[in-house]
Amino acid sequence: MSDFDPDLLSAVAPFLWDGLLTSFGLLLLAMAGGGLLGTLLAVMRIAGPRPIAALAAGYVNGLRSVPLIMVIFWFYLLVPLVIGRPIGAFTSALVAFVIFEAAYYAEIIRAGIQSVPKQQLAAALASGLGPLQAYRFVILPQAVRKMLPILLSQSIALFQDTSLVYVVGLHDFMTAVSVTANREGHLVEFYLFAVVIYFTLCFAASQSIQFLNRQPVSP
Amino acid sequence: MQGRSFWCYSIAGLWGAIALAAQAHAAGPGDSPILKRIAARNAITIGHREASAPYSFIDRDQKVEGYSIDLCMKVVEAVKARLEMPSLEVKYVPINTTNRIALVANGTIDLECGTTTNTLSRQEQVEFSPIFYITGTQVLVKSDNGAREVEDLKGKRVAVLQGSSNEQSLRMLNDTEKLGIELVYAKDLGEGALLVASGRVDGFAADGGQIKVYAATKAQPKGTLKVIGRLLTYDPYSAMMQRGDLEFALLVKRAFADTFRSPEAEKLYAKWFGPLGIEIEPELKTAFAIQALPQ
Amino acid sequence: MTYRWDWSVLVSEPYLGWLLAGLGWTLLVAGAAWVLALAVGVTIGVLRTLPNRAARTFGTAYVETFRNIPLLLQLFVWYFVLPELLPAPIGNWIKRDLPLPEYWTAVIGLGLFTAARVAEQTRAGIQAIGRGQAMAAAASGLTLTQSYRYILLPIAARNVLPPLTSEFLNVVKNSSLALTIGLLELTGQSRQIESATFHGIEAFTAATLTYVVLTTVVIVALRAIERLVAIPGLMARA
Numbered sequence: 001m002s003d004f005d006p007d008l009l010s011a012v013a014p015f016l017w018d019g020l021l022t023s024f025g026l027l028l029l030a031m032a033g034g035g036l037l038g039t040l041l042a043v044m045r046i047a048g049p050r051p052i053a054a055l056a057a058g059y060v061n062g063l064r065s066v067p068l069i070m071v072i073f074w075f076y077l078l079v080p081l082v083i084g085r086p087i088g089a090f091t092s093a094l095v096a097f098v099i100f101e102a103a104y105y106a107e108i109i110r111a112g113i114q115s116v117p118k119q120q121l122a123a124a125l126a127s128g129l130g131p132l133q134a135y136r137f138v139i140l141p142q143a144v145r146k147m148l149p150i151l152l153s154q155s156i157a158l159f160q161d162t163s164l165v166y167v168v169g170l171h172d173f174m175t176a177v178s179v180t181a182n183r184e185g186h187l188v189e190f191y192l193f194a195v196v197i198y199f200t201l202c203f204a205a206s207q208s209i210q211f212l213n214r215q216p217v218s219p
Numbered sequence: 220m221q222g223r224s225f226w227c228y229s230i231a232g233l234w235g236a237i238a239l240a241a242q243a244h245a246a247g248p249g250d251s252p253i254l255k256r257i258a259a260r261n262a263i264t265i266g267h268r269e270a271s272a273p274y275s276f277i278d279r280d281q282k283v284e285g286y287s288i289d290l291c292m293k294v295v296e297a298v299k300a301r302l303e304m305p306s307l308e309v310k311y312v313p314i315n316t317t318n319r320i321a322l323v324a325n326g327t328i329d330l331e332c333g334t335t336t337n338t339l340s341r342q343e344q345v346e347f348s349p350i351f352y353i354t355g356t357q358v359l360v361k362s363d364n365g366a367r368e369v370e371d372l373k374g375k376r377v378a379v380l381q382g383s384s385n386e387q388s389l390r391m392l393n394d395t396e397k398l399g400i401e402l403v404y405a406k407d408l409g410e411g412a413l414l415v416a417s418g419r420v421d422g423f424a425a426d427g428g429q430i431k432v433y434a435a436t437k438a439q440p441k442g443t444l445k446v447i448g449r450l451l452t453y454d455p456y457s458a459m460m461q462r463g464d465l466e467f468a469l470l471v472k473r474a475f476a477d478t479f480r481s482p483e484a485e486k487l488y489a490k491w492f493g494p495l496g497i498e499i500e501p502e503l504k505t506a507f508a509i510q511a512l513p514q
Numbered sequence: 515m516t517y518r519w520d521w522s523v524l525v526s527e528p529y530l531g532w533l534l535a536g537l538g539w540t541l542l543v544a545g546a547a548w549v550l551a552l553a554v555g556v557t558i559g560v561l562r563t564l565p566n567r568a569a570r571t572f573g574t575a576y577v578e579t580f581r582n583i584p585l586l587l588q589l590f591v592w593y594f595v596l597p598e599l600l601p602a603p604i605g606n607w608i609k610r611d612l613p614l615p616e617y618w619t620a621v622i623g624l625g626l627f628t629a630a631r632v633a634e635q636t637r638a639g640i641q642a643i644g645r646g647q648a649m650a651a652a653a654s655g656l657t658l659t660q661s662y663r664y665i666l667l668p669i670a671a672r673n674v675l676p677p678l679t680s681e682f683l684n685v686v687k688n689s690s691l692a693l694t695i696g697l698l699e700l701t702g703q704s705r706q707i708e709s710a711t712f713h714g715i716e717a718f719t720a721a722t723l724t725y726v727v728l729t730t731v732v733i734v735a736l737r738a739i740e741r742l743v744a745i746p747g748l749m750a751r752a
Contacts, residue, residue: 182409202582382709
């Protein structure tokens with residue numbers, strides 16, 4: 001493993017770059033989809049009538065019971081059999097991430113809302129706001145401030161989770177690195193390279209979150 | 220005798236004419252579900268391996284290449300001609316030993332072009348093309364390893380590709396000969412070979428042809444890996460397609476038979492294996508000849 | 515399409531045995547990794563809230579390192595990279611003589627990864643209490659150790675219970691990543707059955723249901739504890 005050719009990295013750079021773009025694409029789309037679905041689930045669970053709340057709780061707990069790898073496998077291998085139509089690796093992975101991450105976002109959002117003291121809702125309702133208005137103007141703004149750092153951290157975790165598409169061979173950054181490392185026979189160098197890249201990206205992101213977090217918040 | 224052979228020729232000629240006429244009329248997808256979906260998408264999806272050089276792999280320019288891929292391109296040409304779609308797009312989907320059969324069965328892939336052994340139990344799930352390569356399970360070890368047969372690795376750690384026919388044969392040997400070999404699972408050929416090179420396992424049981432190529436071209440430093448042992452299994456390679464589509468299966472068979480009948484098959488072999496110094500084996504030549512069915 | 519159903523494959527030998535072996539490995543990996551994660555994680559989490567700057571820096575460095583690299587990559591580094599970087603005798607010992615190298619790699623990798631997350635929950639739990647409590651504790655004459663022991667940790671423990679539930683479930687589920695370094699736990703065995711029998715749906719269903727049962731038991735138990743120790747007056751539905 002000692003004869004590492006420095007030109008090798010530039011030769012494979014376009015392949016790895018494409019992989020990184022795929023990782024980012026998955027991240028952004030899954031954040032948007034998972035965030036929307038997650039908010040819906042959280043509000044259903046807290047404010048919905050019993051059956052709706054139970055439904056949302058069932059979804060969240062069901063999805064949180066299963067490994068992400070399993071969800072990715074299901075969508076990749078088995079769903080096409082059931083619906084009788086193939087779906088591509090990217091689409092199937094994206095759907096798996098949205099469905100899966102929504103359950104996690106929902107829990108964070110729920111915890112955020114529940115951390116707002118009960119009296120706030122009572123006060124809002126007493127001052128003549130409807131329940132939707134109370135959530136929109138009183139509860140959610142406070143909840144969002146509390147849960148934003150956790151939501152963003154979860155998104156960093158999501159970015160790292162995109163590496164799991166390795167198991168279905170979609171060429172994200174991780175898979176591209178692994179394919180190259182095995183083909184060129186330089187596991188140590190390529191995996192350490194991936195460590196540097198992932199660490200730099202995720203560390204920068206988590207530092208930004210902490211910076212945001214330190215900004216003064218109105219009491 | 221003269222008269223009889225005249226009749227034979229006339230009947231053969233008649234059938235030939237009917238066959239030609241039928242072929243001429245058989246444009247379009249007919250009632251083949253696979254051809255229909257290819258036509259509808261204006262694309263054929265080829266399943267390929269990532270690191271199984273020189274059969275099916277991605278080169279440094281991210282191009283999917285190899286011996287199996289070139290053979291499959293003959294099928295693609297035939298599909299283009301049949302559907303009269305010369306600009307048919309070719310899409311590539313990477314596969315591995317654990318997902319390849321499922322992806323063919325569920326229709327994600329129209330034609331799998333890798334290093335898949337054609338077995339009867341796999342034929343319960345998928346359809347196979349004619350055989351285009353013949354090998355068997357052997358073991359890749361370090362050159363300084365004294366073992367000559369897999370039995371000499373008794374009680375040692377041996378890597379296999381999960382879901383491969385090599386794995387099944389080793390499990391069977393473990394049962395029948397009580398070898399107590401500990402199986403370690405690798406994802407692809409490169410990873411299995413690196414497990415040997417780094418000393419994590421003592422051997423890597425895989426298709427002989429593939430590991431010979433690896434030992435000859437990828438061992439670092441050169442000459443540090445070798446392939447040992449008799450052929451533990453008979454592994455004939457075929458391309459896979461979805462089961463139950465006779466029309467498409469016939470088209471594939473025809474494309475392969477045409478290639479085997481012409482010098483093209485041996486040329487392709489020489490193109491991919493010649494530079495590695497591997498001559499075509501007599502068994503494979505015979506297989507080409509036997510499967511070169513007449514029109 | 516052309517899928518052939520056969521549920522009997524799940525109860526036929528050797529496949530039932532494979533599934534059970536897979537469940538066994540999942541529990542063994544998750545159990546050992548969770549013990550490691552709790553021990554390391556709570557320690558690091560407390561370190562990050564201490565007044566001592568060196569302790570905080572160390573804790574922060576640990577958390578940032580392990581939290582900002584994907585678990586899959588961490589496993590690969592432990593498995594493929596570390597033995598090559600260590601001095602040859604130690605590297606060779608890990609590769610050749612360590613019994614069950616895939617298992618221990620998975621436990622260490624998963625445990626240390628989860629520890630960073632546990633540490634973050636612990637720290638957040640302690641800091642969520644607010645400085646007032648810590649100041650009140652100090653003002654009433656408690657030492658630092660006492661204020662952690664009697665004031666901060668008991669409250670923090672309640673705060674972190676829900677997120678720690680998720681973390682524990684995460685360990686169980688993340689143990690499935692061990693399949694990428696060749697340890698055939700529950701998910702790996704269901705793939706194994708798929709490639710041996712081509713009955714993927716049956717095998718995946720069995721594995722999925724096993725995970726659901728496994729985690730439902732954990733969730734129900736921990737929700738009960740959560741309700742038992744909940745702090746009154748917050749918006750949680752009773």
